[in-house]
Amino acid sequence: MSIAEQSPGDAPLDAALRDEIAAVARHAEQKRAAGTDALKLVQKRFGYISDRHLAEVAALLEMTPAELDGVATFYNLIFRRPVGRHVILLCDSVACWVMGEAAARAQIRDRLGIKPGETTADGRFTLLPIVCLGHCDHAPAMMVDEDQYGDLDAARLDAILERYR
Amino acid sequence: MMMDKPLTALIQPDGMPLDIAGYERAGGYQALRKALTMTPEAIIAEVKRSRLRGRGGGGFSTGRKWEAVPTGTDAARQHYLVVNADEMEPGSFKDRLLLEQTPHQMIESVIISAFAIQADIAYIFVRAEYVLSLSRLARAVAEAEARGYLGADILGSGFALTIHVHASGGRYICGESSALLTALEGRRPLPRSRPPRSALSGLWGKPSIVNNVETLCNVPHIVERGADWFLGLSRGADGGTKLYGLSGRVKRPGLWELPLGTSLNEILEEHAGGMQDGYECRAVLPGGASTAFVMNADFDIPMDFTSVQKLGSSLGTGNIMALDNQRCPIGMLRNLEHFFAQESCGFCTPCRDGLPWVERILAAIEAGDGEAEDLDTLARHVSFLNSDGTFCDLAPGAMAPLGSGLKHFRAEFEQHIAEKRCPWHETAESWA
Ligand SMILES: Cc1cc2nc3c(=O)[nH]c(=O)nc-3n(C[C@H](O)[C@H](O)[C@H](O)COP(=O)(O)O)c2cc1C
Ligand code: SF4
Ligand code: FES
Secondary structure, three states, rough: HHHHHHOOOOOOOOOOHHHHHHHHHHOOOOHHHHHHHHHHHHHHHHOOOOHHHHHHHHHHHOOOHHHHHHOOOOOOOOOOOOOOOOEEEEEOOOHHHHHHHHHHHHHHHHHOOOOOOOOOOOOOOOEEEOOOOHHHHHHHOOEOOOEEEEEOOHHHHHHHHOOOO | OOOOOOOOOOOOOOOOOOOOOHHHHHOOHHHHHHHHHOOOOHHHHHHHHHHEEEEOOOOHHHHHHHHHHOOOOOOOOOEEEEEEOOOOOOOOOOHHHHOOOOOOOOHHHHHHHHHHHHEEEEEEEEEEOHHHHHHHHEEEEEEEEHHOEEEOHHHHHHOOOEEEEEOOOOHHHOOOOOHHHHHOOOOOOOOOOOOOOOOOHHHHHHEEEEEHHHHHHOOHHHHHHHHHHHHHHOOOOOEEEEEEEOOOOEEEOEEEEEEOOOHHHHHHHHHHOOOOOOOOOEEEEEEEEOOOOEHHHHHOOOOOOHHHHHHOOOOOOOEEEEEEEEOHHHHHHHHHHHHEEEEHOOOOOOHHHHHHHHHHHHHHHOOOOOOHHHHHHHHHHHHOOOOOOOOHHHHHHHHHHHHHHHHHHHHHHHHHHHHHHHHHHHHHHOOO
């Protein structure tokens, strides 16, 4: 709740961001084909896609908000709700399951008090499950924001979490 | 250059990709120069003769796929080449290596393949999480443009090509080739009905070819060295090497470029160093989550398309996952079916409703709440969710490990149900 209150998702997109979106749309063969790129630009700035921002991007791409939402909600990595400052993507697919994903999940629950889908009370971390990260030879694996980590064990997991404030 | 491992020959010990000057010094873009002196038909014929088969899971002949694109001066333009770099099949990590560490090989492969099918525009569709692949590809495209390998008149040949690198929003179904095209058009990415084949009507209704990363990376080597050389790399009837991977409780999990048809035993024992002490390998999924179990009695099989298929499984991505004796096979199946249920696009009812049902039953059996009839219900799903009953291959893929698991792990299923508990329960949350 506190995160939603702080969220700037109600403010209009500024001119610079609108220009960036217009540029990716120009580069695309058809404007709507720039949908995921445009949404990612907004998400990079605000952490997620608010209803207001969705509607603004849709207008720039000459789509209806419903059409763009149909795209946005389909993807696992386009967030339509606020997330914490850092997003932990913990792989829950099969090679990581074999190598101890459940242990990593339990340790995150013990250290941070969050289960998959939850955000810490201080807004520092959101934990999300993710499908196979293509890092199976270093299972168990996860990403924090855009950083990739593998060969997790108890000590390494703690040390990684410490890096993100 | 060690030419028995063409795909990985230029990989550096530190994992850093060669820049364009380094790649050229190592012989890069020579295959492109040669290709541009050939006719597109001659390239397709050579690729067909090399018996290169798709490395994305389907194993379709690349040359035959390309032949279906309408050619000739009166054929409609434009054409698209689309690289499937979605790599979200659980247990697969091979394309990542090629994208991150040999980006110029990827770009050269795209240019030559696009020339062969006379494509004007190419897309590389990369999964969202491969951020390093995305940045290295973007850089390689810019370098290639600056050197005249891309653009309006490539090396003075008259051939023109633009490459777009597209980052996905993240969803497994986007790897299905028709859903991938829908995703590129900026629509909700559902699979499309076939016919028409995308070679005739694909991206924006134009002739389009979708190929896997590893498949295409073979093409410059076939052009440069010829089909006979390529056939000689393999131990079986189909040509080339294969990026085999192995994950699970082995001593050295990893990825190796080996002759196509290397035996499963050799990969497990010699390359992966065998199982860690205290673990035994009971079975493997030979090529990702959508392939049927191969039991350890059969580990002498050559890992080629035909041999693995004869065992009732498939080569898939050739990235192998080991099930050891300390993990519960029912738990593994529950994990796999959770993935498929979650990633179903929801378009057709048998898959949308059937997969969550399968997952619930497996979870109940694992938790000790299973009933004898559950096994029949699971078996019924395996027989209904086939390619006749569902719209795309996601659901049939989901049934591959389940169908084989019901057969090979029957005793474990029955033990869970009779004892009302999971015999492996204690190991579930431990780091091991
Ligand atoms: C659900 C599903 C997911 C797929 N994911 C991928 C993928 O991530 N990468 C890939 O190359 N092929 C994937 N495929 C296979 C493609 O549909 C297609 O057959 C392949 O890209 C063709 O390339 P190839 O002939 O070079 O193998 C997937 C298929 C299905 C049904
Ligand atoms: S089989 Fe599943 S993934 Fe494929 S179209 Fe039907 S619902 Fe979608
Ligand atoms: S299963 Fe976790 S990285 Fe592949």
